[in-house]
Amino acid sequence: MPGHLARRFQQMAVTMFLVEVSEAGFDLTPVQYAALATVQTNPGIDQITLAGLITYDRTTITRVVDRLVQLGLLLRRASTRDRRARELAVTEEGQRTLREITPAVEAAQRMLVRGLTETETAELIRLLRKAIMVSDDLSRAYCSAYQDTQ
Template structure:
């Protein structure tokens, strides 16, 4: 039996745990109240106005049911609007409000700072190599997070909607 620091799964959990804490600290420091997931969603909605929730989930690799709560909280803060689509009344059309735009601009430097803190233990060359390997590792097993889901539904990230 290996030690915990030999287990990529454990290290992944630990790194992500710290990443969330660092994000919270940096974002709070600039007076914003956004979680990492809420930031990702807000950014995606900004880049894809009128997106529906399923497509949004695919874009940032979230579970479909998780998006409901995330969007709910963003809407409650007045950062996005969620309206029934005219073309497809099942779908909810998501748009960023002016308040959402301001919040996104305001939080941006904090997000950048958080990413730098996370890699502060590595030299620039090491950081680059680390991200490269991380992307490579993810790429090889991407789609595994859907392994237990019914196969009929589309893959994460591509819905060409």
């Protein structure tokens, strides 16, 4: 079943990420890394925008940002555009972490597809993107309906 295979592939991706990153001397989760890298690419974004970019709910992203701020990797400051919003920026320590952790993250990604050719890897990525694009709105609707029942 595709759902089972997707879950299994995700388990492997997380495990390989954690092992490689840990061996490189870092203690970041895949979500924390994604948030840090996304803020680096989009300096000054707010938490809601960050949540949308990496497709996480607001509650989870708040905990992720709190942890990255606690680790000294992100700064959270009042927005210059909206007093209610908080802008995010990567600290110098966060930039250093991203530079040093990138080889481990790339190694984990290579391990994940090590049995595939470059062509097969590209095809896998293309098909995953296609499946996600055509089902993303539906998954968000199911997620909202599930949260409403809790």
